[in-house]
Amino acid sequence: MDEIKRSVLRSPADVRGFADFEGPLYYAPTGFIDHADDPNTLPLAGSRRGFSALEIIRRREGGGAESMILPLLALEGWVQNSGRVDEINAVLDRLMAKRPDFAGLDMASCHVMGIVNVTPDSFSDGGDYNTTEQSVARAEAMVEQGASIIDVGGESTRPGADDVSEDEEINRVVPVIRELAAKGHVVSIDTRHASVMEAAIEAGAAIINDVTGLEGDERSMEVAAASGKPVMLMHMQGEPGTMQVNPQYDCAVLDVYDYLLDRIESCERAGISRDRICIDPGIGFGKTLSHNLELLSRLAIFHGLGCPILLGTSRKSFIGKIDPKADPKQRLGGSIASAVNGWRHGVQMIRVHDVPETVQAIAVASSTAIV
Structure with a gap:
């Protein structure tokens, strides 16, 4: 550790x-x-x-x-x-202040976002659901288990992942999004590419989820603003290929806060109002174990930005650093613990692989009013 x-x-x-x-x-x-x-x-x-x-x-x-x-x-x-x-x-x-509804969801409650990676190489479930039929079936099961949002991605952002062309990414995600949206599900597109955002929105995506905070593509801000869709802005230091090579902060919590405030203000100048913005501190993206734990211990500071908060800790490597015996699919306990910690800090959305277990954990925490 x-x-x-x-x-x-x-x-x-x-x-x-x-x-x-x-x-x-x-x-x-x-x-x-x-x-x-x-x-x-x-x-x-x-x-x-x-x-x-x-x-x-x-x-x-x-x-x-x-x-x-x-x-x-x-x-x-x-x-x-x-x-x-x-x-x-x-x-x-x-x-x-109560946050306005986000993609039609009541932000006074904690929502679970189910992860559907239409990829062969994602760090945890790459290759498990990389056909349209498998991905749609997985997503519909998650909705039945309590997921409010399905996050569809066609490119792995883990360190060392293979590059994927934008056309290939579109071919992976659009059929899945189109089918899920046609059935009335709330779908987010997990991408850092403007062309993929456009194709996903046309297919019915309700939310843009960008790990680069709309900085990874020079057209992303323009596309997001014109779409009228809500956006999720994540903090990442560096880029996926090298982000875990000795990340440095003056103070991780405050540096991430300042970055997200700057991105919110940039979005507002571009015509994306604050009620369309959700922020994500980016656990595991350009951060050491120490940085991640400091952020998790002070998640509530981000409510000061006036936006809903998305938390993604599911199966991430910081859990494996605390428990080195746990490979990604054996990190359920750490994923649940960090999800409940997020609920405790008032996080409105939690991005997970294991939907029913997370839904149950939050329901029990809420019912027993854990402090």
Whole structure:
């Protein structure tokens, strides 16, 4: 297991030290509990999940960051001393506000997205469903098991994957999307290529899911804006072939946050409104085990961006680093644990291979109000 070095450290400074800080501050909800049953919490993104404290984070000179945790009951006094009244009010509004429906789905609930890779070489299930008939049957089974969205991809983005022409990618995904969309299923197209986005949308795809945050193809932003479809913007450091070669961050959580904020603002300038945007911190894409675990421990910070959050941890290599004996298809336990962690942080969509197990885990977590 990799050594875990935390880049966000709890500060020994008192509350006044943060109040006097002149640089940007970041706010991560914490102290999660079932909001409906506790008047001392605030709702997390309009859901039943609530938070009872804020972790306030600031960057440190020389790299990394430090933080303090402030219970909501003490927040008002700190806000008055900080001179950041308008800033904090705006942050709380974004953290609490219910997100608009996304592709017709209610964002007050946690939805499961089923993965259908129409590929011979994806890291976990490559070759399992690489015909149209197999992929459609797999997708329909996932919907029956509780998936709200089916994510169809025709190109593996694992390190070392073979290049696929855009025409080949289109030939793989379009028949699957067309058949699923005709049956009324909500389908997302997992691609970084504008031509594939166009073909998928014409075939009935309802969502564009791009691991490059609409940066991988110079036409992607234009195509996405013109489509009127919702988009999923993921963070990835580097490109798939080399992204895991010594990735570096000043502070992974804050660097990813800043990147996603920049991409949201770029989308808005291009005509894609924030209510059409979902963000994904990109677990496993250009990140070490330490980076991934820091992101998973502070997922709720991304609610401050005012968009729904998509989390993809299913069968990923960070689980294998924690449990080296587990090959991709033996990582169900870690996938479930990280999915429930995502639900706990108020994530609205979770991308998985194992739909019924994830649906059941979230249902049990919700019913028992795990804090």
